[in-house]
Amino acid sequence: MRFSFYALAVLAFAVVAGAQAASSDLNERGSSPTDPPSLNERDVATGGVALGFSGDPTTTGKPTDKTPSLTISDAASTPLPTQLHYYHGPILWKPVRLYYILYGNHWNKSQEELIVYFSNCISNTTWWNLVKLPDFHDHLAGSGGLVVKKVVYCSGSCARPRITRPSIASVVISQLQAGQLPVDRNGIYIVLTSPDVIATDSCHNPKGSCGFHDHTSYKSTPIVYGWIANWHGTGCTIGCLTRNRVYSPNNDVGIDGLINVLAHEFAEAVTNPYYNAWEGAPNANWENGDFCAWK
Numbered sequence: 001m002r003f004s005f006y007a008l009a010v011l012a013f014a015v016v017a018g019a020q021a022a023s024s025d026l027n028e029r030g031s032s033p034t035d036p037p038s039l040n041e042r043d044v045a046t047g048g049v050a051l052g053f054s055g056d057p058t059t060t061g062k063p064t065d066k067t068p069s070l071t072i073s074d075a076a077s078t079p080l081p082t083q084l085h086y087y088h089g090p091i092l093w094k095p096v097r098l099y100y101i102l103y104g105n106h107w108n109k110s111q112e113e114l115i116v117y118f119s120n121c122i123s124n125t126t127w128w129n130l131v132k133l134p135d136f137h138d139h140l141a142g143s144g145g146l147v148v149k150k151v152v153y154c155s156g157s158c159a160r161p162r163i164t165r166p167s168i169a170s171v172v173i174s175q176l177q178a179g180q181l182p183v184d185r186n187g188i189y190i191v192l193t194s195p196d197v198i199a200t201d202s203c204h205n206p207k208g209s210c211g212f213h214d215h216t217s218y219k220s221t222p223i224v225y226g227w228i229a230n231w232h233g234t235g236c237t238i239g240c241l242t243r244n245r246v247y248s249p250n251n252d253v254g255i256d257g258l259i260n261v262l263a264h265e266f267a268e269a270v271t272n273p274y275y276n277a278w279e280g281a282p283n284a285n286w287e288n289g290d291f292c293a294w295k
Contacts, residue, residue: 084133084288089276091135092224095144096270097187100151101175104159104194111230111255115192116148118259122266131267131288133278141278142270149187152180163193164201165209168227169216176218183218188269189225190262195233195254202229203236210240211261213269224273226265230254264289 098119102112122128123145132140152175163171172189175181181189193199202208211228231240232254241257248256268287271278280286 084278084280084286084291086133086135086278087276087282088136089272089274091133091139091141091277092186092188092270092273093135093139093141093143094186096142096146097149097184098146099149099181099184099187099189101154101171101181101189101191102151102194103154103163103171103191104197105155106194106196106230107153107155111252112151114250114252114255115259115262116151118262119146119148119266122146122263127263131270133271133288135277142267146266149184150181159197161196162198162200164199165212165227169214169225172223172225173216173218176223183221183223185221185223187224188213188266189223190265191225191227192258193227193229195230197229198234198236199227199229202238203234205238208238210238211265213265213273215274222274224269226269228258228261228265230258232257 100112100115100119123142128142131142134140154171154175168191171191172181175189176183199208202210209227210231211226213224213226216223216225229240231238232252240261241253250256268284268289272284272287275284276282278288280291
């Protein structure tokens, strides 16, 4: 099944209008497996991440008068920051390579094609221009675009029927250890779970996650990764498909809902890969996608 440009436009609009969990906490702020990696100037030159003004990508703190900020004019009714601030950390600005791990036993080729097509197209849309936030070197987040490099399946004995947020990093690391995926400091590794896999810490939790991005390291290489579920048919009550139950551009409610959240996580991962770059408050509190969720 080909993902139409009309459907792409519909989904891009849906992301701006509200690309995340209706009743759910986005929950980007869980404990990271490791601290943000330390990068030196050579790493930056070859790895596609930009050092912040402080010269130390692990630095997080209050913005200074030299820190760029972005005012959010349409804040939610609940108390939250009204500006995105740059907290001196790395952004992803060179071409970002995407590596997908399709986890579970209920995947088909049409679903894979939809995900890959959308992922290769989204950074060529006008919507993606909203993502291009600068660092102090005038690099723009996401300006190098996104491209899918590899898709692998983890099914059968590879996949467990229950999964939790802390276990997602282990899924990624196991694929790196097995040589199924390359170690890429300018990549994003995305675990997508099919409906036969239940995210136990989100399924019936109104404060759970529809998806998230996070970071870890492998053999001293910083790794950015994420997770999103196909919730259709899981029986979960988290509410991640609320906006897609009436209309689905590609006649696949679960995958269209997944793609909606996927765009949200792309936007946040390139602007705040290590939880210390563009955000409303430190440690991934209110990232760019969060201000627009379900608007």
